[in-house]
Amino acid sequence: MHHFDYREGELYCEEVPIETIAREVGTPFYCYSHATLTRHFHAFDAAFVEVDHLTCFSVKSCSNIAILHLFASLGAGMDIVSGGELHRALQAGVEPEKIVFSGVGKTEEEIVYALEKGILMFNLESPQEMLAVNECATRLGCRAPIAIRVNPDVDPKTHPYISTGLKQNKFGIDLEVSEEMYARAGKMSNLEIMGVGCHIGSQLTEVSPFLDTLRRLKLLIERLRKLNIQIRYLDLGGGLGITYSEEAPPHPSEYARVLLDEIDGLDCRLIFEPGRVIVGNAGILVTRVLYTKDGPVKNFLVVDAGMNDLARPSLYGSYHHIQPVVDQKRSEFQADVVGPICETTDFLARDRNLPRVEQGELLAVMSAGAYGFVMSSNYTSRPRPPEILVQGDRFEVIRARETYDDLLRGERLPDFLN
Ligand code: LLP
Secondary structure, three states, X not given: OOOEEEEOOEEEEOOEEHXXXXXXXXXXXXXXXXXXXXXXXXXXXXXXXXXXXXXXXXXXXXXXXXHHHHHHHOOOEEEEOOHHHHHHHHHOOOXXXXXXXOOOOOOHHHHHHHHHHOOOEXXXXXXXXXXXXXXXXXXXXXXXXXXEEEEOOOOOOOOHHHEOOOOOOOOOEEHHHHHHHHHHHHHOOOEEEEEEEOOOEOOEOOOHHHHHHHHHHHHHHHHHHHOOOOXXXXXXXXXXXXXXXXXXXXXXXXXXXXXXXXXXXXXXXXXXXOOHHHXXXXXXXXXXXXXXXXXXXXXXXXXXXXXXXXXXXXXXXXXXXXXXOXXXXXXXXXXXXXXXXXXXXXXXXXXXXXXXXXXXXXXXXOOOOOOOHHHOOOHHHOOOOOEEEEEOOEEEEEXXXXXXXXXXXXXXXXXXXX
16 A cells, blocks of 8 residues: 555645656656555554564665654664665664664674664674674674574575575575574674574565574574573564565565464564565656657657666566556557666666657656665766655655766866876
8 A cells, every 4th residue: 555646637645746746856756655654664563563573674775864764753773784874874863772784794894883883783694794793892892782694595486686595695694504603602702692683585475485484593593592592582684575566465464473473482572674565665756758769669768767766677677567647548558668878778667568658748667665766876977866755745855866066076186187
């Protein structure tokens, strides 16, 4: 459920016509619905209300500080994977003790930053990283709270590029050797073992891989407890999918029911790291048709948003529904929706059946709230688009459109060229 609907043939975000925003801020732009963000966060968080848990929103999926602030005000913690994300979360008012830090390549600088701020825990992904965290904590004279991110070798049945919990993936520690790593961690005086973590992949549309993972981690926790290693937190990661087109992922309540049945009696505080399921359908990308171009074998809609603005179609072949902002009776045709960039992979849709839209019209690229703006770039020196947040009948720019001067920030001519 989201709050992008047609009223008398015109697309609205909550109470605001998309056309009104386009007139004010120009195109392309990202537009998020406050009511949808709030609703999706509650739907997820409330599904686990009966157990002690912390919903750590995955910052990487949509990292604007206004949105992080909104979730923090709803009680969220954050899942971060870089110093930059930590900075964002703190700027947004997130309490450090609600932040978990994952990622295979944390630098010393990032580790120190997170230790100084007092985050909830580091999800460790390699023995060398464990040593690095212990060293940093020793230097700072503190104990670093840690979990080990276990790789359970479960097939998440998702796009291979976003699968993370298989043996061949770079993520986490092999389940079999994790026990030994916990034993080593237990002997390091500047580490404090907090829990067990995992994240098996993204855009999962079935519960069974989550359940398989949970079963494996439960056994691990039991074995660790027998070794007198206390496990207080179980971080089950993110990954719950959304509907982009025909997928029918489980509702968070269904996901929760299955997991909670299995978790019964485990005596751990649960952590979740959802991203996409909360923001994916709460944001759209609005773009204008620059030209319609009927080629000899294909029709093209050349729009003013490109792969630099929304990378998912060109990177993963992802499907995003595209619809005209003005809905009226017209014939259909098939077209590629392409951006202005000089690459054949610069498309938002291929061979798509669409209403025959015209030059100058606005299109809404749906389900663009997750991994949309955050993956945008300045390729071909295109300023990145603004982000707009709508609440009821008002809207505000929460990130300004970049200017040509923004593109050059930090660049300079070296003395030897002057
Ligand atoms: N936790 C960890 C450690 C992660 O690596 C991720 C996502 C999440 C949580 C959140 O997963 P979610 O609930 O959003 O599925 N760019 C790709 C998705 C990459 C996901 C990376 N990790 C895409 O556009 O589909």
